[in-house]
Amino acid sequence: MTAEVADFSGYATKNGLLCADGLTINHGAFKDQDRTRVPLVWQHQHGEVDQVLGHGILENRPDGTYVYGFFNDSPSGRVAKELVVHGDVNALSIFANKLRKAGKNVVHGVIREVSLVLAGANPGARIDTVNLAHGEDGTEMLEAEITTGDSFDLVFGEKYELVHGDAEVDKDDEVTDPKAEAEVEVDSTSDDNTNTDEVIVDPAGTPSTEVPGPTVTDPNPNPDAPQNDPIPGEDPNDNIQHANTEGAVMAEKTIKDVYDAFTEEQKNVVHFMIGEALDEADGDDDNLAQSAVDIYKEGFDMGRNVFQDNATTGGSNTTDTLMHDAFSGDNLVNIISEAKKLGSFRDAFLAHAESTDYGIENIDILFPDARLVNQSPDIIGRRTEWVANVLASTKHSPFSRIKSTAADITADEARAKGYVKGTRKKDEVIKLLKRVTTPGTIYKKQKLDRDDIVDITDLDVVAFLKAEMRLMLDEELARAILIGDGRESDDEDKIDEDHIRPIATDDDMYAHQLTIASNLDAKGVIESIIRARKYYKGTGTPTLYTTDDVLTDLILLEDKVGRPLYATEAELAAKLRVAKIVTVEVMDSAPEIIGILVNLADYTIGADQGGNVSMFDDFDIDFNQYKYLIETRVSGALTKPKSAVVVKRVLGTVVTPNQPSYNSATHVLTIPNIEGVQYSVEGVNVNAGNRTLTESETVEASPKTGYSFPANTITNWDYTFTA
Numbered sequence: 001m002t003a004e005v006a007d008f009s010g011y012a013t014k015n016g017l018l019c020a021d022g023l024t025i026n027h028g029a030f031k032d033q034d035r036t037r038v039p040l041v042w043q044h045q046h047g048e049v050d051q052v053l054g055h056g057i058l059e060n061r062p063d064g065t066y067v068y069g070f071f072n073d074s075p076s077g078r079v080a081k082e083l084v085v086h087g088d089v090n091a092l093s094i095f096a097n098k099l100r101k102a103g104k105n106v107v108h109g110v111i112r113e114v115s116l117v118l119a120g121a122n123p124g125a126r127i128d129t130v131n132l133a134h135g136e137d138g139t140e141m142l143e144a145e146i147t148t149g150d151s152f153d154l155v156f157g158e159k160y161e162l163v164h165g166d167a168e169v170d171k172d173d174e175v176t177d178p179k180a181e182a183e184v185e186v187d188s189t190s191d192d193n194t195n196t197d198e199v200i201v202d203p204a205g206t207p208s209t210e211v212p213g214p215t216v217t218d219p220n221p222n223p224d225a226p227q228n229d230p231i232p233g234e235d236p237n238d239n240i241q242h243a244n245t246e247g248a249v250m251a252e253k254t255i256k257d258v259y260d261a262f263t264e265e266q267k268n269v270v271h272f273m274i275g276e277a278l279d280e281a282d283g284d285d286d287n288l289a290q291s292a293v294d295i296y297k298e299g300f301d302m303g304r305n306v307f308q309d310n311a312t313t314g315g316s317n318t319t320d321t322l323m324h325d326a327f328s329g330d331n332l333v334n335i336i337s338e339a340k341k342l343g344s345f346r347d348a349f350l351a352h353a354e355s356t357d358y359g360i361e362n363i364d365i366l367f368p369d370a371r372l373v374n375q376s377p378d379i380i381g382r383r384t385e386w387v388a389n390v391l392a393s394t395k396h397s398p399f400s401r402i403k404s405t406a407a408d409i410t411a412d413e414a415r416a417k418g419y420v421k422g423t424r425k426k427d428e429v430i431k432l433l434k435r436v437t438t439p440g441t442i443y444k445k446q447k448l449d450r451d452d453i454v455d456i457t458d459l460d461v462v463a464f465l466k467a468e469m470r471l472m473l474d475e476e477l478a479r480a481i482l483i484g485d486g487r488e489s490d491d492e493d494k495i496d497e498d499h500i501r502p503i504a505t506d507d508d509m510y511a512h513q514l515t516i517a518s519n520l521d522a523k524g525v526i527e528s529i530i531r532a533r534k535y536y537k538g539t540g541t542p543t544l545y546t547t548d549d550v551l552t553d554l555i556l557l558e559d560k561v562g563r564p565l566y567a568t569e570a571e572l573a574a575k576l577r578v579a580k581i582v583t584v585e586v587m588d589s590a591p592e593i594i595g596i597l598v599n600l601a602d603y604t605i606g607a608d609q610g611g612n613v614s615m616f617d618d619f620d621i622d623f624n625q626y627k628y629l630i631e632t633r634v635s636g637a638l639t640k641p642k643s644a645v646v647v648k649r650v651l652g653t654v655v656t657p658n659q660p661s662y663n664s665a666t667h668v669l670t671i672p673n674i675e676g677v678q679y680s681v682e683g684v685n686v687n688a689g690n691r692t693l694t695e696s697e698t699v700e701a702s703p704k705t706g707y708s709f710p711a712n713t714i715t716n717w718d719y720t721f722t723a
Helices: 075-086 151-156 255-261 264-281 285-298 319-327 329-342 345-351 385-393 450-455 461-482 522-535 548-555 569-576 585-589
Strands: 008-014 037-042 052-061 064-071 091-102 105-117 127-129 395-397 402-408 431-437 440-449 511-516 543-546 581-583 593-598 603-606 614-620 625-638 644-649 661-663 668-671 677-681 684-686 689-692 697-703 716-719
Touching: 008 091, 037 064, 052 075, 052 105, 064 075, 064 105, 075 105, 385 461, 385 543, 385 581, 402 603, 402 625, 431 625, 440 450, 440 461, 450 461, 450 625, 461 585, 461 614, 461 625, 511 522, 511 593, 522 548, 522 569, 522 593, 522 644, 548 569, 548 581, 569 581, 668 697
Parallel strands: 037 105, 395 603, 511 644, 543 581
Antiparallel strands: 008 064, 008 127, 037 052, 052 064, 091 105, 402 431, 440 625, 543 593, 593 644, 603 625, 614 625, 661 668, 668 689, 677 684, 677 697, 697 716
16 A cells, blocks of 8 residues: 555554543554545535545554545545645544443544544644544544434433443443542532432332432532533523533443443433423424423422333333333444434434334324325426427418428529620529428327226326326427427328428428538537538528537537537537527437527418317216327428528447556556447557556547447546556
């Protein structure tokens, strides 16, 4: 492993240094992870996929754990890389679990991720070449992280370290500071903060509030130290504390250890507080935390336990099973971890209810039925924005039989002539042209059982069906105008091209046909369209109708330094001398057509009265069915000669180029051997095989004569040479 191939390197954590949270990483704590690959994230956030910036390779060193960082080529990865390169961020931090500690010394753990942070807790965790998870505030980011503000924090009153691992931490190693052996209790937070009352439930379930709670020796006897009294105006989150704790003391034990050390009376207090808080919150997560605080302060009657049947009511006591399964050991950690993710202890509790012995089995039966987000189903279909453009742009005639005439005055016989005295003057000859287009019928038919119409109550299925029929009829008519319906000539459903004349296949008299070579690249396509523009004799400035793939090839053109030639579609349209560019998805079915230049004001759609789009419905008594029909009887054709230019490509044999492979260690570039594909390096054709790079190079692929690539195919690749 070398740092040259990494985007950065540095110490993820250093041994023997006192961290901001009071912990020290021992030598060899993460020695088993040498050359382990872990995710690289930002500020220990991994709730969204874009928060993963790349990965790091760990390296165990005598003085710590070193990491080589590699950024992904994603937007967030590139931004993070720029911050590191610029020196804006240079601190690293780790996220670790399965911890084993001896006092405040971490002797073993498993690193799960390395994070870029604004400020780290370990003073040696920094990037040195152009990374346990704990921040500068000392909050440990373990698998089940609880921070101030979560509902469970307010119940327990402190942040606890959670050790979730396969091995248990030895009690002898857990607390080494004598001051850390203070007893844990629930503080009643009385006004004078001098006495505490503990609510106790005796074995018979009889509540009592008369037994004074045990006093706790302050681990910090300094009378000038800050007290735990609530401060008026402060957030309640800051006022609920244990009378006997400071952050360092509580960090010495896990929640599992503290909970297991409770007596049955103390466990009942915790269970009671959570149950009462859930009831008083009444489904409002915002009230849940404050409910727990109020119960904690007021010492409500302990008549019941939310997690077990009350002994006074004759219910069976299932404490052992419920305690063990629901709120002890790893299951407790899982619920708290889930509460952190969901933002609600109640939601996490209910999420685990089905797999335990309490709550309601198959509770989802009680959930309300799902409802439609929209009043009608979303249609999965082609994009149809172009349909409205086509139909609205055409000229409409109140007559279905269209006749167009033209006088050809381009012949020499129609030219004006010079006169020589004494000779006979010749008559002008004008060739007249005429074309008649008759109407045809286009229709769509559907039917529904009346029983289904009555039973479907979530939406108006008839209105939805009629809207779908009109949408598909319009699309079919627009398709027939531009390229034809694509059906074979002997198909009985084909729209007759003598009634609706497709522009793409119209006579050269009306639509000039331009055919380009199969292996012409995007730059050549633009040049061909511009040169063919002289054949356009239509009205005004034409519109280019093409596919999204062809548009992508044209707009991705770059100059020799990698800058785009056309920043917007408007710039490309100006270059092509067209008013605008409209993408037509159905043109993908005719890959030989590059584009159609036409002003549809020169295309006439004719319909007699009654031949316009009409909807009919009928009820079949015999079959109890409603039947629906939408149809139109129209004709359509270009009525102005040379009013369109159709650009087509000779398809030849369609092939797809493969990307050459590159070995960055040996600097060997392998050019693949694909029939019909010619590779070139920096503009010079090369043969298939291996070549050794001595500098950065760009490889391009182009189709040979008689071959073509599919539109929107990647044909060039950059390879960076690193010595």
